[in-house]
Amino acid sequence: MSEAATAPAVRAAIGDSEFDRDTAVVQRAPGVYDIDLSAGWTIINAVNGGYLLAVLGRALADALPHPDPFTISAHYLTASRPGPAVVRTDVARTGRTLSTGQASLFQRDEDGREVERIRVLASYGDLGALPDDVRTTAKPPAIPPVEQCFGPQDAPAPVPGSSAIADRLMLKLDPATLGWALGSPSGNGEMRAWFGLADGRDHDPLSLLLAVDALPPTAFELGIKGWVPTVELTVHVRCRPAPGPLRVSITTRNLAGGFLEEDAEVWDSADRLVAQSRQLARVGLG
Template sequence: MSQAAQAISADSEFDRDTSVSLRAPGVYDADLSEGWAILSAVNGGYLLAIVARALRDALPHPDPFTVTAHYLTPSKPGPAVVRTETVRTGRSLATGQASLFQYEPDGTEVERVRVMAAYGSLDSLGDDVRTLVKPPVLPPPERCLGTEDGPAAFPDDSGFSRRVTVRLDPATAGWAIGAPSGKGEMRGWFSLADGREPDPLSLLLTVDAFPPTAFDLGLKGWTPTVELTTHIRGLPAPGPLRVFVTTRNLAGGYLEEDADVWDSADRLVAQARQLARAPRETRVPGAR
């Protein structure tokens, strides 16, 4: 059995909380856990993993190759439904689309996320790799900064921060003490707090798990994602992931973030770009 085909583990909180149940052909019920919320909003990468799990069940190929999501309204913990549609099926790729809905108090469905995705089989890809990008050089995890290094730096105000282990390179964590670099960069280590090893679905969470690069630009506040596209480039090896997130342009109240994810074997296993709304012009104390 390939890594992508592994069954949902009862020991993995991520697997339990991204599980879906088939209600009718192409229709899946889900429950958005408050454990993956940041303040009152559910994390966008977690939502993407739920939709991707439903699409994996609906399509004939196991692995997401490219997933594009538009976030239409903020999602809240509670019941949800994912409606999928197969757009095209081929021998090596299948394309599908899906939307995640939640319910208003009167029972009206509200669309939260709309996704278009292509699925294939990652373990059937060739070994020819030609890349100019290199994994980020990071201090070892024990010399990086996490939630235990002080509530002022990493407020433990959400279930999300207790379900992932993010350890930031101190060189990109100056914003936490009022000294952002102005470069718009975040670098660090990532793993799931319960020890679950990475796979294609958890990579969709990884690319949206780090603090917003806007913090390193001297801004602080909610940075909602408008659109997120993720490319899964390979099956990740076991072990912690290295993540490098950067933004090169903030204009008109919006910024882009580019994320590269490397596995323990030094392979680039995921790439992502998102457009997000920049926080209000609330400066971090000491910002340049």
């Protein structure tokens, strides 16, 4: 695949992109950060869970002595909305190679009361200090070249209220996982895509937190429509991604009692597994 086929003529730099600006937190006091959640990362007016995880991940990177998330687990308590929010962090432990902390994001409700939206527990380290040995049976997902895949811009008409985050992504879906868009879901519970940021910014550990939760829900390929809110999401970041687009593969094997799991793998342009995740999500079966 030609990288030029997916990248804009002028690429945004890490630290100076829309993603960086929209996830930036401002320290008000030790362990307390302010942010204005951007409406640009919404799906049907709900703020995307991966974007929220990146916001909290950035606050923890500032609060902890290590720079990179190794593992981060989030529980989504109430739906977040665009607008002012406060992130509060707490350092649980610091060590030589890993540090652990927790963070919560709060917003005010219509009555002015503070409501917790999301709570995370994470361990941070330095990905650059890890040895480069790899012993794995995992293989990159088989996705057609990006020119043979399809994105939101290829649809005949956008879904009302759903295009905000799509405008900020380079997302090209494997045609084999697009049956839901044609009225013929496969029933396989799989979603695969090429993934990048629309402004060409290369990826780093924080953008990997977005990548695992940015594809359409696998529930669509199971023939289920509507919002699929995340209950819990755990991400393991394995190494810093190489420049270029990512390949994301998400699979659901079990839907029971109105809940399903989604297992994601994220591969970089050097064929390395750079992130893994599992989430529990709720589906409407009525």
